Amino acid sequence: MHTQKLGVVENSRHEGSPDVDEKSATINTLHDDTDMHRMGKTQLLKVGRSFRSIAVLGLTCVVMGTWLGIITASTFSLINGGRAGTIWVYVATWLCSMLVIASLAEMASMSPTSGGQYFWVSEFAPPRAQKAMSYLSGWLSALGWQAFVAVAAYQAGNLILVLATLHSPGYTPERWHGTLITMAICVLAVLFNAFGAKLLPRFEGAVLILHLAGFLAVIVPLWALAPKASAADVFTKFENNGGWSSVGAACVVGQLSASSAFIGADSAAHMAEEVSDASLTVPRMMMGTIVINGILGLVTIITFVFSIQDLQTQIVESTSTYPFIDVFRTAVDSDAGAIGMTVPIIVLSIAMCINAVAAGSRQAWSFARDEGLPFRLWFTKLVTIGGTPLPINSMLASLTISVVLSLLILGGSSAFNSILGLVTGAVGLTYAVSISCVLWRRLFGEPLPPARWSLGRFGVYINAFSVVYQVFTVIISFFPVDRSVTAETMNWGCAMFGGVAILSIAWYFIKGRKAYKGPVVYIVKE
Numbered sequence: 001m002h003t004q005k006l007g008v009v010e011n012s013r014h015e016g017s018p019d020v021d022e023k024s025a026t027i028n029t030l031h032d033d034t035d036m037h038r039m040g041k042t043q044l045l046k047v048g049r050s051f052r053s054i055a056v057l058g059l060t061c062v063v064m065g066t067w068l069g070i071i072t073a074s075t076f077s078l079i080n081g082g083r084a085g086t087i088w089v090y091v092a093t094w095l096c097s098m099l100v101i102a103s104l105a106e107m108a109s110m111s112p113t114s115g116g117q118y119f120w121v122s123e124f125a126p127p128r129a130q131k132a133m134s135y136l137s138g139w140l141s142a143l144g145w146q147a148f149v150a151v152a153a154y155q156a157g158n159l160i161l162v163l164a165t166l167h168s169p170g171y172t173p174e175r176w177h178g179t180l181i182t183m184a185i186c187v188l189a190v191l192f193n194a195f196g197a198k199l200l201p202r203f204e205g206a207v208l209i210l211h212l213a214g215f216l217a218v219i220v221p222l223w224a225l226a227p228k229a230s231a232a233d234v235f236t237k238f239e240n241n242g243g244w245s246s247v248g249a250a251c252v253v254g255q256l257s258a259s260s261a262f263i264g265a266d267s268a269a270h271m272a273e274e275v276s277d278a279s280l281t282v283p284r285m286m287m288g289t290i291v292i293n294g295i296l297g298l299v300t301i302i303t304f305v306f307s308i309q310d311l312q313t314q315i316v317e318s319t320s321t322y323p324f325i326d327v328f329r330t331a332v333d334s335d336a337g338a339i340g341m342t343v344p345i346i347v348l349s350i351a352m353c354i355n356a357v358a359a360g361s362r363q364a365w366s367f368a369r370d371e372g373l374p375f376r377l378w379f380t381k382l383v384t385i386g387g388t389p390l391p392i393n394s395m396l397a398s399l400t401i402s403v404v405l406s407l408l409i410l411g412g413s414s415a416f417n418s419i420l421g422l423v424t425g426a427v428g429l430t431y432a433v434s435i436s437c438v439l440w441r442r443l444f445g446e447p448l449p450p451a452r453w454s455l456g457r458f459g460v461y462i463n464a465f466s467v468v469y470q471v472f473t474v475i476i477s478f479f480p481v482d483r484s485v486t487a488e489t490m491n492w493g494c495a496m497f498g499g500v501a502i503l504s505i506a507w508y509f510i511k512g513r514k515a516y517k518g519p520v521v522y523i524v525k526e
Contacts, residue, residue: 031452035112035279038449039119040522043273051275055201056285057292058208060268063148063355066293067215067300068345069261071324072155074304076481078315080254081247082239083229083305089251090301093258094294100466101265101290102455103435105283108269109453112278114366115519116269117141117430122370122518124437124448132508133437134518137430138367139504141266143497144427145360147419148264149186149398150405152356154419156349157181162322163339163346166329182406189353190399193361197388200358207351214344215296218328219303221341226307226331234305241316243483252476259473260424261297265289266431267359270366283453307331360398365391371515374507422493424477426500432470439463 036043051059070090077086107120118138125133160181161173196203240250265286272278308314308327315323329338368379383392405419441448442460455462478494508516 031277031279032112036273038524039111039113039519040524041113041273050198050201051204051271051281052201053281053285054208055204056268056271056275056281057288058204058206058211059271059355059358060265060285060289061211061293062204062207062348062351063264063267063359064262064289064293065211065264065348065352066261066297067218068348070257070297070301071218071304072322072345073257073260074301075257075315075318075323077254077257078305078308078311079481080240080242080244080250082237082241083234083308083311084236085238085247085251085254086257086305087235087302089255090258090298093255093262094290094298096465096469097259097262098287098290098294099462100431100435100470101262101286103438103459103463103466104266104269104431105286105453106451106455106459107434107438108266108272108286109279109283109451110449112269112272112275112282113519114270114273114362115370116266116272116363116366117434118367118372119370119519120434121430121437122520123523124434124441126437126440130520131513131516131518133433134520135372135508135512135516136501136504137433138370138372139500140426141430142360142364142367142373143500144423144430145270145356145363146398146401147405147423147426147496148356149189149353149360150182150402151419151423152349152353153182153185153189153402154178154406156185156346156353158321159325159342159346159349162320162325163342166325166335166339179406183403185350185353186357186399186402186406188350189357190395192354193357193395194385194390194392197390198386204355207348207355210344210351211348212296214348215300217344218341219300221332221337222303222307222328225333225337227309228306229308234302239311241312242481253479253481255473255476256424256479259428259477262290262293263424263427264356266427267355270359270363273362273366280452283451357395357398361391361394364397365394368394370519371517372512374511376515419493419496422477422496425474425493425497428470428474428477432467432474435463435470436467439467 033043074086077089081089107124108116111119111123113119115138118134118141121137122130122134157178158181161178165171165173192203193200238247238251240247242250242253244250244253268275268282268286268289272282275281304324304327309330314327314330318326320326325338325342328341329335332338332341364373365380367373368376373379378393379397380391381393382389384390385392408419438448439460440446442463478491478497480491504512
């Protein structure tokens with residue numbers, strides 16, 4: 001029936017009856033309805049599907065935030081790889097990440113659902129393994145997105161404190177100051193998602209412009225005012241300041257900076273049930289994000305590396321939480337200038353937190369809908385605010401977890417910074433698992449749903465490379481910045497990852513294996 005209706009609408013194009021906007025909207029609705037019917041889901045979130053291409057692009061570009069992520073996390077790669085290592089590892093990571101995102105985009109086209117990875121694993125994995133693998137993927141994805149909210153809020157809050165000390169040298173921030181600001185930003189993000197839900201699509205369009213404007217606000221002063229290092233140092237001088245066995249090993253470890261800057265493209269998939277013409281819009285905007293952000297990130301990191309006057313003093317030996325601000329200040333020779341260049345990064349970090357709450361709450365809501373989380377009825381309850389049904393309880397859960405994680409600041413920034421590795425590891429592993437399931441189907445000739453955005457005959461090669469690369473990235477994400485590890489410098493992300501993995505496995509055997517069937521059981525096979 002859906003196909004017949006779609007044919008009538010498309011034929012009417014030649015007859016000239018409806019206008020272009022009406023036709024596009026009708027075709028979009030038919031594709032979306034057909035996809036939801038096939039997946040066995042009912043449209044509950046934003047029945048009007050108010051997210052269009054620009055809104056989706058704005059959301060994913062800001063969540064991924066490559067150009068600001070590569071600056072704020074550059075210390076890791078500059079210590080482990082030096083100037084040249086930072087640039088060339090970034091380029092390699094960008095190209096590899098593009099293939100990973102392409103694999104995810106194809107799955108988002110096949111099954112455009114808020115569930116994302118756990119849904120794809122359930123649908124594409126071998127029948128005997130689908131339930132357990134999907135369950136674990138759902139928990140890890142939920143963990144990654146809740147940690148993402150905390151990381152974005154922490155970054156914005158800590159940057160505010162650093163600028164406060166720059167403006168008022170007599171001020172010495174206490175750790176609890178950072179905790180309170182982080183909590184406040186998390187509360188702001190949840191309130192915006194709850195009471196500004198109707199404005200969220202327009203907000204994403206506006207924040208995309210801010211994303212580009214902020215990039216120029218940082219890059220232009222560095223181009224115009226900063227003394228430049230030599231091209232030979234920038235492009236050919238690799239360094240090993242982390243005590244690893246070789247420069248090559250240092251560069252491998254330093255990849256965490258770049259790989260963490262390309263996490264988050266699946267945010268578009270988690271908003272899919274609110275996106276118009278999702279099976280085409282979502283994959284296109286995911287690929288648009290990796291291209292746009294990759295270019296912005298490349299220009300940013302090259303410019304930034306050229307602007308570092310003394311790598312040893314400003315980065316390696318720096319005790320600052322964010323050495324890049326000192327680089328800004330030295331480059332433009334002005335405290336006010338450094339503050340002005342950092343403000344866009346703070347604003348975009350807050351926007352990143354808002355978007356992470358939006359994507360993460362939808363993922364948790366969807367997973368609970370499929371009985372993957374405890375307290376299912378509470379998680380899946382929708383509250384209508386301003387005429388829009390919203391997963392408010394899932395948002396409150398995100399807020400609670402973020403508040404708990406922010407308490408880690410009281411124990412020192414090193415423990416909290418480990419959450420960045422946790423995000424990369426947890427979410428990256430769900431990427432690897434879901435892509436491997438599609439690869440399994442391709443290798444053994446199992447059927448796949450039709451995709452309006454497809455990898456075609458290159459799919460098996462792209463999927464295979466993506467799986468190998470993602471497993472490698474997950475392993476690297478838990479490495480410390482320095483080989484000489486202490487309790488203070490340890491990357492505790494692996495411990496957090498292991499704790500959640502043990503918790504999810506325990507809950508699976510206690511209740512999950514009986515209650516959780518996986519969304520594949522609801523799929524309509526035609």
